[in-house]
Amino acid sequence: xxxxxxxxxxxxFEQVSAAPLAVYRIGFGLLMLFSTxxxxxxxxxxxxxxxxxxxxxxYGFEWLPYPSPEGIYALFILMLIGSILILLGxxxxxxxTLFFLAFTYVELLDKANYLNxxxxxxxxxxLLIFIPANRxxxxxxxxxxxxxxxxxxxxxxxxxxxxxxxxxxxxxIAKLESDWLLEAQPLKYWLHxxxxxxxxxxxxxQDWVAYTFAWFGCIYDLTIVLFLALKKTRKIAxxxxxxxxxxxxxxxxxxxxxxxxxxxxxxxxxxxxxxKILNFLRVLFGHHSPAIRRxxxxxxxxxxxxxGALALYIFIQIAMPFRYLLYDGNLFWTEQxxxxxxxxMLMEKAGYATFYVSDPDTHAxxxxxxxxxxxxxxxxxxxxxxxxxxxxxxxxxxxxxDTTVERFGTQMTFTAPEVHAEVFVTxxxxxxxxxxxxxxxxxxxxxxLSERDWLEAFKE
Amino acid sequence: xxxxxxxxxxxxxxxxxxxxxxxEFDRKAMLTNMASTVIQPAYTGMAADLAALHTSATNxxxxxxxxxxxxxxxxxxxxxxxWQHCKMFDFGPMMDYGIKASMNTYPTDTVQIQNNVSTGVxxxxxxxxxxxxxxxxxxFLLYYQGETAVINSFTTDPxxxxxxxxxxxxxxxxxxxFDLVVSGWSSYESSFIASDGNDAGSSTSLLFNExxxxxxxxxNAKIGIPAGQQTGGMPLPDYVEAYxxxxxxxxxxESIIGLKNVFxxxxxxxxxxxxxxxxxxxxxxxxxxxxxxxxxVCKSAVNTIGNPLSDKVTTANTTVNNAYLExxxxxxxxxxxMSSTLGLLITFQDNDGD
Numbered sequence: 091x092x093x094x095x096x097x098x099x100x101x102x103f104e105q106v107s108a109a110p111l112a113v114y115r116i117g118f119g120l121l122m123l124f125s126t127x128x129x130x131x132x133x134x135x136x137x138x139x140x141x142x143x144x145x146x147x148x149y150g151f152e153w154l155p156y157p158s159p160e161g162i163y164a165l166f167i168l169m170l171i172g173s174i175l176i177l178l179g180x181x182x183x184x185x186x187t188l189f190f191l192a193f194t195y196v197e198l199l200d201k202a203n204y205l206n207x208x209x210x211x212x213x214x215x216x217l218l219i220f221i222p223a224n225r226x227x228x229x230x231x232x233x234x235x236x237x238x239x240x241x242x243x244x245x246x247x248x249x250x251x252x253x254x255x256x257x258x259x260x261x262x263i264a265k266l267e268s269d270w271l272l273e274a275q276p277l278k279y280w281l282h283x284x285x286x287x288x289x290x291x292x293x294x295x296q297d298w299v300a301y302t303f304a305w306f307g308c309i310y311d312l313t314i315v316l317f318l319a320l321k322k323t324r325k326i327a328x329x330x331x332x333x334x335x336x337x338x339x340x341x342x343x344x345x346x347x348x349x350x351x352x353x354x355x356x357x358x359x360x361x362x363x364x365x366k367i368l369n370f371l372r373v374l375f376g377h378h379s380p381a382i383r384r385x386x387x388x389x390x391x392x393x394x395x396x397x398g399a400l401a402l403y404i405f406i407q408i409a410m411p412f413r414y415l416l417y418d419g420n421l422f423w424t425e426q427x428x429x430x431x432x433x434x435m436l437m438e439k440a441g442y443a444t445f446y447v448s449d450p451d452t453h454a455x456x457x458x459x460x461x462x463x464x465x466x467x468x469x470x471x472x473x474x475x476x477x478x479x480x481x482x483x484x485x486x487x488x489x490x491x492d493t494t495v496e497r498f499g500t501q502m503t504f505t506a507p508e509v510h511a512e513v514f515v516t517x518x519x520x521x522x523x524x525x526x527x528x529x530x531x532x533x534x535x536x537x538x539l540s541e542r543d544w545l546e547a548f549k550e
Numbered sequence: 551x552x553x554x555x556x557x558x559x560x561x562x563x564x565x566x567x568x569x570x571x572x573x574e575f576d577r578k579a580m581l582t583n584m585a586s587t588v589i590q591p592a593y594t595g596m597a598a599d600l601a602a603l604h605t606s607a608t609n610x611x612x613x614x615x616x617x618x619x620x621x622x623x624x625x626x627x628x629x630x631x632x633w634q635h636c637k638m639f640d641f642g643p644m645m646d647y648g649i650k651a652s653m654n655t656y657p658t659d660t661v662q663i664q665n666n667v668s669t670g671v672x673x674x675x676x677x678x679x680x681x682x683x684x685x686x687x688x689x690f691l692l693y694y695q696g697e698t699a700v701i702n703s704f705t706t707d708p709x710x711x712x713x714x715x716x717x718x719x720x721x722x723x724x725x726x727x728f729d730l731v732v733s734g735w736s737s738y739e740s741s742f743i744a745s746d747g748n749d750a751g752s753s754t755s756l757l758f759n760e761x762x763x764x765x766x767x768x769x770n771a772k773i774g775i776p777a778g779q780q781t782g783g784m785p786l787p788d789y790v791e792a793y794x795x796x797x798x799x800x801x802x803x804e805s806i807i808g809l810k811n812v813f814x815x816x817x818x819x820x821x822x823x824x825x826x827x828x829x830x831x832x833x834x835x836x837x838x839x840x841x842x843x844x845x846x847v848c849k850s851a852v853n854t855i856g857n858p859l860s861d862k863v864t865t866a867n868t869t870v871n872n873a874y875l876e877x878x879x880x881x882x883x884x885x886x887x888m889s890s891t892l893g894l895l896i897t898f899q900d901n902d903g904d
Contacts, residue, residue, distance in 0.1 A: 498786055522886035
């Protein structure tokens, strides 16, 4: 018992090897460099950030100015510079800050592009600003821009491990629900349609495969951190990490996320492994550690401040995924408290939203063609997410306010338009049901964090 | 030894489970079937009908008799109906040549047509003429007034010669452009079948998207806009398809038949089989059956309207709106349940399923 307690009540400021941090820094910089280049090369900057004319801003971040196309590209160039600086450990803190700000700015521009793994990247970049991952095996140390140190405070490593634990454990808890465990949905349908290999196709179509994947995935998410933490099981656990993430990478268009996780979980390994990796890099690049006397790793920030900040961060990370408990209704249906909660691959939703702008005084009414205002991806996301439905409705209200439009040779004047919508949604292979009734004037409903009682109740 | 046992066990499991399986559904087979029994026959039929239309237009202009006019009219109706079976394939060569717009942009611009006819100087491929060509232009030229007046416009009218030339220029253009589609398709077909994934550019995705878009066109362009859905309930009779011949409702029915044929892959492998394969056996009422039923409901709802739609939008408002609502239900099925079941991706972007 005392052994376990000691393990938990460790000294956050105990000096431990900084090798895992150096490897983490290099790996993160490299992956971010690669994924930013990939994003640009795929033309997604244009598709996701330049071509849309309307942007679904985040609650609380509506004030964020939307950059010009040049500005967007500048942000991506800042990300590239930031990731290179992180990778090299050169002006590291500036690099990490640049990367964090540019990346997070871009993410906050449009929630139609929200992905859990982007949120993960933002959090890691934020943590890296405060973690001195540049004291060892870095250009900063070599050039004397920072104090060279082979050691770091234990919390530097622990907080990165904690972040991974949060991702997996909450992803596992989220899977403890009937659709996933009892119906193997949406996995069953996804596996069925994802393949196009002659050999694996028929196997992936078997129901038992979907159930095996669902249960294995759930147990994996819930337990992998424990097995990575225990020395005895660490190696075999890492084999499972590889199997799990390579499988998801092969089956789903999940991007670089599997690679980020496979690399990030290395932080659980002992320093000796990281030293080996660094030695390999030393041989490869002929790097020599500067022959500077070892400095004690003294931070100028008082320990209580660091402890307080860490406690706050940990509290927020644990509390965020549980905020859905504050609301009534089915989480998958209302999506209140869905984002920033590590709910990955849990639901398949498809919606059909028809918007009507009308003015009771002038008897004008038009049916909206969503594609006139939204990209296909935005329309898909909007059709199933209540806050985005409201945002789009409010946008339409602004567009039609005090305007006269001509449709098919007919003039119609709108002064104070009402916006109504009829939305149907299907959730995890259930037959579609009414999501938003046309009776509500969405223009008069505020988009805030209160209960979404204008949504139709979910019927099992 | 241990490894050997594990391999045997896995193999046994796989074989054991494969036995009770239905015949394998395979996207490639569906695409092959779509190409050979749905798309190809529609294209061949269209090419033949346009050739016949052009021939009877030439015959009529050479000898503008009532008989020749009636032959021309019936060939026109025939071709216009066949077009309803082609227009949802707006990808590959049909998209490359912009056929959809040049065949059937309505309402037709009668002022532009009259102007083209009286001056005799025009470029039919020019953007300004996109609503002065195709089926709607012929619809106007052959039906804008009674039989005698139409015959006169091709005989005694001062612009008769120009009008004859204009008519055959329009039919010649339709024929020659569609011949390009037919020959283009024969080389496109193999890449259509080869692209058998579920990604945003795959053929299943293209076919599905155009299929849904065409149902939406049926809902909006054929019924909704004339019924006043876009104009605060004020009907727009002259926005119906085939306004002058008054065959709008028949064309809408034909369109439903064509779309249902695509859904079922004619009698072979189609979206219906794909849906049933994904659903598996534990589904009591298949989505595919629901959609087929809804197709039939739509067809009978449109049939109830009767011809001409341009009158019915004012005289039988309720019936027209009912048809509109039934077609909307069909769109809802396709955009929610069907899209979700087929798991087609709409973008190339990363997705972690949130």
